[in-house]
Amino acid sequence: MSVLTESTIALSSGPVTDPGASQLLEVSMGPQHPSTHGVFRMDVSLDGEQVVKLKPVFGYLHRNHEKIAENESYLGCMPYTDRLDYICSITNNWAYALAVETLAGIKVPERAEYLRVITGELTRLQNHASLVGFLMQDMGASGTPLMYAFREREKILDLFEALTGARMMCNYMRFGGCRVDAPAGWLQQAQKVIDAFPKFLDEFESLLRTNEILMARTQGVGRVSKELAINAGLTGPMARASGVNYDLRKVDSYGIYDRFSFRVPLGEFGDVYDRYMIRLLEMRESLEILKQAMREIPAGPIMDPGTKIRGFRPKAGEAYGRIEAPKGELGFYLISDGTGNPYRFRVRPPSLINLTVLEDMCLGRNVADIVIILGSVDIVLGEVDR
Amino acid sequence: MNLEAIKSEIEANVPGCRLEIIPNTSPSAQHSLLVDSAHAFTVASFLRDGASVRLDYCSNVTGIDWPLKEISTKTKVKKLVDGVEKDVDEIVKTQTGGYLEAVYHLYSMEQRQGPVILRMRTEDRTDRVHLPSLTPLWRSADFQEREAFDLFGIIFDGHPDLRRLLMWEGFVDHPMRRDYVDPDDYEYEPTAHDEVLKRAKEHQAAEGGL
């Protein structure tokens, strides 16, 4: 059997026990380490400064989300999805709502679809903005770029708070629509933020894009080939940086994404620099979508009148619904047995599966590169461990 | 993309494999293909490399627990009772479940098709829980099969590094099984729900008092 991977590692487990290898230094990076973006650990074997083996260790934030959901009603699962990838709770809501809508065949009213696109793309903006900030922080640019990114993110979070009541745990979508309509003046306020955002992007790019230190640190680091990216199931900006033209907004065109014209930026080398640039470019495309959506949003109801939110019992069956979350393909696989609780509730977490190639990316690199490679993957431990 | 067509294409190319289409009656209409575990690896590699739909991307891998369940259905049967034909209620008891299932959601990035859903079933839920690993075909199944092993106890033969993923080493049970009993050794929680309080107190009493 041929294996379509470039992996040169013998995929074997356990610590190095060979006495001849006593030259190797074993370092446990994490779980309490500022660069691991949460409670994540990597068992790294080092030959001098070079990485010869890296094993990610998960589970420090494991709370068995899927088991909790099996004991909740379909409505009760919604606030728990906020806590998966807590940076972008709205896209998590969307993926779950989409899975339930596929399972029960629910239609969503126009205005709700537009509100979903607007909040979803705002989520992408703030996720990518904070990610590039964090990546610079990991690289040693302490504070400044991260604070600029957070300043812009704050404006989007204020919008979320005005719409949904919470900055991060929005709990905004429902199967069959959205929970609340935009209050008076919200769309104008959002338009202001969207209009001001390109200026921030310009500034952010001139701050760092041509910075020599950044280029030296990121170009050619952590490369992933196109074949490996497909085979390892990488999705989202990670895959597109490797040149895989796969954006679910184009492929599935779920919701109403087929109405908007936008481009899908693709990388060439699949290194950290490409992943960084892909995120900057994706923010510009999100702004394009937002402009169109803000222009076209119709008036009307925001909830499907035929859908019962409380005591919702879909017919027995199963459905897999997936969306293009900022971090990659976020899927929900639901099995209903006809009762009020899902029989099986599975989350396909993009953060976890994008980490599959972490070892391949880090082998032969220096310790300092691990930090920025991990930073460029864009993980949130709430989703990795669930 | 038609699942029937894929099924007959596989049957023509992988001799001896037993396939079954599991219908999905919900509005999603995502039907799936049940593969016997002996031929699953060959079928999967055919789907990746040989089939007209090149499923190069394995999106989602997960386990499902189906404990043994007895379903009794009432049917009306005509029977001769004392020489007279009568409608008699007959209760038919059927057993379903009693196995673990691994589900793979496959897509084709090249042709933008999907999902094709593959299912494999173990023989029972206790000791014959082996299934072939598809990680050598799709690296994306690596962590997800480890997770299914960890949480459901499905043993994937041929997986390069089958260890627990989320629970710690030395943990014995599989928490996502339907009959899993969660431990009562959590900290005292001040919730007003009596059941939680009672269990916490019982445990602490057993440990030697509060």
Next chain:
Amino acid sequence: MLGQGILKGLAETARNFFGSYINKDRLTTVQFPEERLPQIEATRDFPFLVYDGTDWDQGMRCVSCQICEKECPPKCIYIVKSADKKPDATGKPQFYPARFDIDISVCMSCQICVEVCPFDAIKMDVDFELSTTDRFGGLLLNKQQLAKSNEYYNKIHPTEAAAVDAALADERAKADAKLRQAAEAKAAAAAAPPTPPAEKTVVQ
């Protein structure tokens, strides 16, 4: 030229630094405890129970239907239903919660209780300064701690509360009209000439 990119970046930081003195968009933070940002109206954190009138126990809108207890995702609400009925703010006899506890150390502020409540009895508060020295008892709020007046609700969520008040007033007016109609029918029946007993029971 090597170093050009770095100089460009430094010019950007300088622009942000000096710009923060004149442009409000470049300095969005405030000196927190002394200075506070204006409250955003939709903000929510923990639930509270609304009462009408002045007496919190008498005017509580909750009729102890226990829907929120069932729907609460982390199960942080605990209700004991009363055995008897007592008059609510409008004088109509209703069941009331003999005990109503919310453990806010478990509550995750999802506001599903608010969404499912058919009586507009539970709403989301905005008070976030809730730290206590007792992490067990101090965060388990009882009925009295949870009860807040309708005026308070109108103060923190004016638009939403106005809509709720209008809906409730409408409902009450309808109920009153119904009562009045029934009373009038009764009065008319009483004023009507004596009728056979069978008919009388029908009227009642």
